[in-house]
Amino acid sequence: VYKRQAQGLWAGRPRGNFRFKARLEGSHSLVHNELGAVRGQVGYTRDNAPESLYAMDKAEGALLRACATLAQADPGLPERLRWPYIPYADYAALVAEAVARINDRTEHALEGWEEQGFVTGSFRLGPREPWRDLADLDALPEGMRGAILAQLRADRAFMPVILGEGLALRGTVSDRLEIKVKDPAIDYAATVAAIVRGPDGVERLLARGQAVLVWVNPLEPLVAYLAEPTKDGPRYLGTAPVMAPAHQDDAAAIAESLKIRAKVQALERAAILPAAQAAAERKRADDAWNREQLAAAREAAKAPGMRPGRGQALEGLAAPAPEGPAQDLDALAPGAPAPAPALTLKDFL
Structure with missing residues (x-):
């Protein structure tokens, strides 16, 4: 009902406008995806936030209390500390960078662009x-x-061409990095590991949620041929191992399936480990830097005429340690504050 026609009628329940909700959600989901690696993600709600958020909140609170205690002795301390959460100005710069990266993309297909002549091959x-x-x-x-x-x-992946797209089984990569396919016509079911050996001989993991076409040659039942469905037809990806169903007494078949699962896990760990190690090294460096700055600020606060902030005591002030409980600053060697090294946007990822 138009607003003018609805005057004087009972109002409906306030809710999001369904005419624009999907467009709004879709517009900012791209930015969320681009910023997915930035530290401090809160998740959909606090209940399902990343578990690291708990320790980050505690460390942030400890640093805030330390800055309040040492505000008189060292008012510039907050600017020198490396906080668990990135400053808003740096976050705004990251958003601008992400939006620019989205606008500069070329590997995408937009509906209607070809008809308008905006796409050339x-x-x-x-x-x-x-x-x-x-x-x-x-x-x-x-x-x-x-x-x-x-x-x-020319399609150099001859097996999908020989078998034909009509014989392909459609599947999706699960959270366990498996593809389960079924063919009711011949009572066939298979579990394919989401590890593909491409035409170049390199083994790669498929992304969770990725849709694929699967062919299994009956004469070679332990090998699946995978392709990605596209608007121009299937794009060949490579071969993947089929984890054959095994009876609990078939030790050899069970061992073979476990070997395939172990290879998938090893590839996933190899992809994750460098990022995790880099984040751990950065955290250790940030913690060491913060302890030095807090120790120097506390020594300055002990000078005559200096008093801790309201409701605070220097004896109770501790710096967050990289591991375990907080450490008393009396046990740390005092040092003069030094300017923090210049950080780039990559340091916040």
Whole structure:
């Protein structure tokens, strides 16, 4: 009902406007995804927030109390400390950087752009050849143009071509990095590990939630051929091992399935470990820096005429330690405050 027509009627329950809600959610979900690696994510709600948020909150509170205690002796202490949560100004810069990165993307398909003439195709004849517009093909002789188009359209993944897209089983990578497919027509079910050996021979993990097409040759039942569905047809990804169902007495088959699962876990750990180690090293460096700054500020607070902040006592002031309980600053060597090293936006990831 239009607003003018609804005057004097009972009002409905306030709620989000369904005409715009999906667009609003979709517009900022891109930014959320781009900023997914920034530390301090709170999750959908506080109940399902990352478990590291608990310790980050405690460390942030300890630093805030220390700054309040030492405010008179060292008013510039908050600017020198490295906080668990990034400052708002740095967060705003990260958002601007993420939005710019989204606007500069080229590997996306937008509905209606091709019809409007905003999308042009390009090709190259080899990995070292320059990219050319498809329109350049019109200027070539008919025979050369046909040969180039045949080469561009050739599918080097022959197994999916032989079996055909109609025989493909559709599946999705689960949280356990598995793809479960079924074919009711022949009473067939299989569990495929989400580890693909591509045409280059390199093994890679598929992303959770990724949709794939799966072919299993009955003459080779322990190998699955995977492709990614696209608007231009299946894009071949490679082969993946099939974890054959095994009876509890079949030790060899069980060991083979466990070996495949172990390989998947090893690849996932190899992808995660560098980021986790870098974050741990950065945290240790930040904690050491903060302890030095707090120790120096406390020594300055012990000078004649200096008093701790209201409701605070220097004896109870402790700096958050990298591991275990907080340490008393009396046990730390005092040092003169030094300027913090320059940080880049990557330091906040």
